[in-house]
Amino acid sequence: MASANKTKPEPKSVAAFLAELDAPNRANEGEALIDLFARVTGQPPVMWGPSIIGFGSYHYRYESGHEGNAPRVAFSPRKAKLVCYLKLESAGAGPLLARLGKHSTGKGCLYINKLSDIDLGVLEELVTDSYQEMATAYPT
Structure with missing residues (x-):
């Protein structure tokens, strides 16, 4: 039996999550990334x-039978x-x-100090490319 996906959409608000961050600078950077990702994708932010x-x-299914949903792009x-989390x-x-x-x-991860x-502008291009590739690979 395949295990349940641990990363799934949660009801917690994105604003509440950012407000709880210990580092205020991370909350500001999170807001900037929300603006960028939402502009590129046309999608609202959702906690996963x-x-x-x-x-x-998107919905995925592996040959092993494991399947689930995941965000097309995320951070x-x-x-x-x-x-x-991008398709790199x-x-x-x-x-x-x-x-x-x-x-x-790393595999599917881009790490940025600040x-x-x-x-x-280059990050916006990466997010755009990744989102479009995921939409092509996993059409809804």
Whole structure:
């Protein structure tokens, strides 16, 4: 039996989540990212689990039978770094990442120390590309 998805939409408001953050700067950066992600996606922010702010959603199903829903793009204003959950495997992501500024990446994650370290215009391009790729790969 497949385990239940731990990351799912939550009723908690995004504003309440940001208000509870220990670092006021993270709340300000979270607001800036909400504006960027919402503008790009045309979707409202939704809490996914206790700390992820997602935009749009898609349904996936693995060959193992595990399936669930996830945000098309998302971010989390964590204490150590801002984490953006994006599709970074696309051919266009490499050149954009080279122009982004100070960051690191993991599988599907873009880690940013603070927004002032990066070019927000390039981040907007990355979010746009990622959202469009996810919409193509997982049409509703």
